[in-house]
Amino acid sequence: xxxxxxxxxxxxxxxxxxxxxxxxxxxxxxxxxxxxxxxxxxxxxxxxxxxxxxxxxxxxxxxxxxxxxxxxxxxxxxxxxxxxxxxxxxxxxxxxxxxxxxxxxxxxxxxxxxxxxxxxxxxxxxxxxxxxxxxxxxxxxxxxxxxxxxxxxxxxxxxxxxxxxxxxxxxxxxxxxxxxxxxxxxxxxxxxxxxxxxxxxxxxxxxxxxxx
Ligand SMILES: [Zn+2]
Numbered sequence: 001x002x003x004x005x006x007x008x009x010x011x012x013x014x015x016x017x018x019x020x021x022x023x024x025x026x027x028x029x030x031x032x033x034x035x036x037x038x039x040x041x042x043x044x045x046x047x048x049x050x051x052x053x054x055x056x057x058x059x060x061x062x063x064x065x066x067x068x069x070x071x072x073x074x075x076x077x078x079x080x081x082x083x084x085x086x087x088x089x090x091x092x093x094x095x096x097x098x099x100x101x102x103x104x105x106x107x108x109x110x111x112x113x114x115x116x117x118x119x120x121x122x123x124x125x126x127x128x129x130x131x132x133x134x135x136x137x138x139x140x141x142x143x144x145x146x147x148x149x150x151x152x153x154x155x156x157x158x159x160x161x162x163x164x165x166x167x168x169x170x171x172x173x174x175x176x177x178x179x180x181x182x183x184x185x186x187x188x189x190x191x192x193x194x195x196x197x198x199x200x201x202x203x204x205x206x207x208x209x210x211x212x
Pocket of ligand 1: 026071090129
């Protein structure tokens with residue numbers, strides 16, 4: 001558990017250093033023991049220590065005298081329903097949030113959209129932060145995907161481990177910035193076809209991970 005705490009703290013610090021999260025916004029979790037570890041509610045990363053992180057169970061119970069992120073429901077529900085996933089990162093990063101506020105799905109405008117495991121990144125309909133409805137909406141948007149946007153809120157990135165989730169979050173933010181810039185010039189940009197995206201997925205498999 002100590003190792004997992006240090007890893008989760010390190011990823012949270014990295015999210016802040018990269019500017020993907022600011023102040024107390026955003027949170028992250030990782031499978032640990034029979035449950036998961038999650039970042040605490042309302043604490044800036046600079047103040048966090050490994051002991052600040054909260055061990056939760058899948059029934060929603062958590063360590064005494066600690067308070068998990070208000071978004072623990074979607075972390076819990078994703079980890080409970082996706083055995084392929086071990087880490088969840090949530091950000092209010094600038095460009096993902098900008099497009100989420102426009103209720104935009106991200107289409108296959110660039111082949112790297114494949115990092116989210118599909119030819120779109122969906123935007124989940126708006127629901128109140130921390131609510132079960134938000135979790136339900138996120139789970140639907142994440143079907144067969146490793147990332148989604150949350151309308152009027154931010155984004156979620158999933159990973160096989162914390163480093164993978166961070167890599168997905170960084171690439172999704174990058175894609176959102178590119179798409180936002182493209183939309184300034186052309187509101188209907190040319191997209192890759194289904195056949196072209198199938199080739200990308202084949203090529204990714206060949207590389208073992210992402211194509212460059
Ligand atoms: Zn949030």
